[in-house]
Amino acid sequence: MKTFAIYCTDKPDTAQKRRDARDAHFSHIEKTLDNFLIAGPLNDKDGVTIGSLLIVKADDASHARKLLESDPYFRIDIWQDIRISEFIPAAGDWIGGKIW
Template sequence: MKTFAIYCVDKPDTAQKRLDARDAHFAHIEATLANFCIAGPLLDDQGVTIGSLLVVKAETATEARAFLEADPYFDSDIWADVRITQFVAAAGDWIGGKIW
C-alpha cells in the first residue's frame, strides 16, 4: 500500500459550507479512519481554516482521488484546488526517526 498527500485549498467565502458539512465529514472520517495516516485543517495566521491536508493509504492516485470524492466536503464544493501526490514518510518523530 502506498501513501498519498492530498492538499486542498478552500474557495473564498466557503466557511459556512464547511460548517454545514462538518458533522457528515467527521462521520466519514470516523467510518474510514483506517485509510488515514493523518488529516486535518490548514489554517491561516488568524487560525481560520483555509483548506485541508490528508495523507491517505491507497494503491494509486486515482484511488486516493476517489476516496477524497467520497468525503462530504467534496460534495459541498469548498475546495478551489486539490493536489494529490504520492508521498513517502522519510524522517521525523511521527515515524520514529528516519528510513535510511
C-alpha cells in the same frame, strides 16, 4: 499500498458551507479512518480554516482521489484547488526516526 498527500485549498466564502457539513465530514472520517495516516484543517495566521491536508494510504493516485471524492466536503464543493502527490514518509517522530 502507497502513501499520498492530498492538499486542498478552500474556495472563497465557503466557511459556512464547511461548518454546515462538519458533522457529516467527521462521521465520514470515522467510518474510513483506516485509510488515513493523518488528516486535518489548514489554517491561516489568524486561525481561519483555508483548506485541508490529508495523508492517506491508497493503491494509486486514482484510489486516493476516490477516497477524497467520498468526503462530504468534496460533495459540497468547498475546495478550489486539490493536489494529490505520492508521499514517502522518510524522517520524523511520526515514523520513529528515519528510513535510512
